[in-house]
Amino acid sequence: MHSLPVSIYDFGKVSSVSASAGGTFNCQLLQIGKIICWGDNSGGQLSYANDRESVCVGDRAGEMSELFPVAFESTARAIAPGLASVCAILSDDSVRCWGKGDFGQLGSEDSEPQGTIPYTIGSVEPVALGTNRKPKAITAGARHVCVLLDDGNIKCWGDNSYGQLGIGSIVTVGREPGTMGDNLKAVMLGAGRSARQVVAGENHTCALLDNGAIKCWGRNFEGALGLGDIVNHGAGPNQMGDDLPAVPLNF
DSSP states (O other), rough: OOOOOOOOOOOSSEEEEEEEEOSEEEEEEEETTTTEEEEEEETSSSSSSSSSSSEEEESSSTTGGEEEOOOOSSSSEEEEOOEEEEEEEEETSSSSEOOOOTTTTSSSSOOOBBBBBBTTGGGGGOOOOOOOOOEEEEOOOSSEEEEEEEOOOEEEEEEESSSSSSSSSOOOBSSSSTTTTTGSOOOOTTTTTTEEEEESSSSEEEEETTTTOOEEEOOOOOTTTSSOOOOOOOSSGSSSSGGGGOOOOOO
């Protein structure tokens, strides 16, 4: 049982608009704009208080009937669970993240978790994306997050061990002061290129570009980047931008 003093939350007659699975937990975005999550809560990824009675939700009788929404004042329009964290785009065009932050995946410029203290999730600060920038879409890998912005750029933060942030280095971004906002580099897509879509895998990222090409970067284990090899891409400046080949699709 979770520790917050609530009983059954009335969601009304609604159906889900999206369901996403994290590492060992699940989140659902409902048509009313509320987010509900269940499963492992060891890192605060459910946004419930993290104590001995709320390490997991859904593994005991009666817990699912007592689910309650993540307590943001604004509704949500997109969610992106990672291995032990969640990010969401809210209706006020802010991005908020909670759960584990050990690799900077919360974009909070520290490594502290969010969602482990009762009644604090609503005060989580928005992720700083840059001056006047708004998110259009969001996706999460295991420990990294990427956002498609209103200007067609992609910005990513979190674990960068394999170059999955697409900035031409392996420097982790988002857990040190001064690494977010206008200092957060956009993915190097190539000269004059912008993105239409972005999706993250466990340790890699792919984007559909404005010219219809698909580019992928990060860990290339088992050919995940679709480039005909198993070489990681994105860890150096000569591996991104115009130097990063598009996935060779012939249809």
